[in-house]
Amino acid sequence: MLNKSDIAIIRKLAARTAEIASLPVQEEKRRLWRKLNALKPERPMVMINQVCWNEIDDSELTLRCSDPECRNYENILLRTLFQWDHFPVDMVVEPSVRVEKAINIKFGPDIQAEHAVGDPTNHVVGQRFINQFQTEDDLQKIQVPPQISHDNAETARRIAVAHELFDGYLEISPGGVVPYLGLWDPVSWWMGVANALYALIDNPEFMHRLLSRMTEGYMLMLDQLEEQGLLCAPQCLIHCTGAYTDELPAPGYDPNKPRTKDIWMYGLAQMLSTVSPAMFKEFEVDYISRICARFGLVYYGCCDPLDGKMNEVRLIPNVRKISMSPWVDEERGAERIGRDYVYSRKPTPALLAYDRFDHKLVRENLQSTLDVCRKYECPLEFILKDISTMRYHPERLFQWANIAMQVVGA
Secondary structure, three states, rough: OOHHHHHHHHHHHHHHHHHOOOHHHHHHHHHHHHHHOOOOOOEEEEEOOOOHHHHOOOOHHOOOOOOOHHHHHHHHHHHHHHHHHHHOOOOOOOOOEEEEEEOEEEEOOOEEEEEOOOOOOOOOOOEEEEOOOOOOOHHOOOOOOOEEOHHHHHHHHHHHHHHHHOOOEEEEEEEEEOEEEEOOHHHHHHHHHOHHHHHHHHOOOHHHHHHHHHHHHHHHHHHHHHEEEEEEOOOEOOOOOOOOOOOOOOOOOOOOOOHHHHOOEEOOOOHHHHOOOOHHHHHHHHHHHHHHOOOEEEEEOOOOOOOOHHHHHOHHHHEEEEEOOOOOHHHHHHHOOOOEEEEEEEOOOOHHHHOOHHHHHHHHHHHHHHHHHHHHHHOOOEEOOOOOOOOOOOOOOHHHHHHHHHHHOO
């Protein structure tokens, strides 16, 4: 049973969240995201994602609830309100709270890794992964079909708690599985990056069998999630960017049974950054395309530089946004994207980690992207993410946000 103090804390935060969510600017931001995602932008959009919250020592973020479930909601609400107050850029505050369904998916082996910790307050750590895929027998560690279970009673309990906390302020949104079905992140966790890259050279047929088994498992997983009504509803966010669109859900949508074609998927192959375009097609595109073909829209890429692999990326079905990481040749990427996709630029977060925060350098970094995208008429978004450190100067993040909104003309 929840204590009255926790309930009061959460409901006070929920009341302020609901007030912010009702502001007209929220619908205006949704409209701008829909325009961008339709490839008809009115201006570039800006998001900030994956913040090193451990470096923000502020009383506004102090947790006061005692119950672990309440503390989780309190943490989410406090961070939402803090971002809205200090670096909102083009975030949208929704009048709802997501309640995760109690879904368990068993697909591959548990990760085995050794950790190196730099800053003990930061969840970003170095890892050395143990290679668990070296023989043909190891392929059986991928469960085909995957085992999917849903604890209905636990989901009902979570929803009941959420109603007790949020009724009268925020809507309750039961959350199904948000599909990230990349092949190469799991491979890197199960094998280690160096081991997997060497295997592409030394044992390519084994790697093909591994990828084939994973792809088949993913397809069967999606079948089960659709059948059991466990996929997420159409999203507000996909990975790190606004997902608002008039194109989804697809005709015939049933909110009790979302289908893959009703939602976005995101995929990436960061580990293949250094392989040739031909190998990228052989070991990524030919597999991920089967999965992406099922979805309504796709956000593709992350830190992987895709400017030199656009011919191959264009083969992936339903892609709408393409990541342009800090390591791309921006002009080459813009020329090859043109008007066909959203140029999802990831400005380098390193500019927040220098000894001195250089406002001029930040502005020049953003303006150079804007100029090249204007040249090739690319729909553009800026997504500042993977911020491992700000050197414990959160004001740098606030200043970056202000500069970015000035650059895009907001």
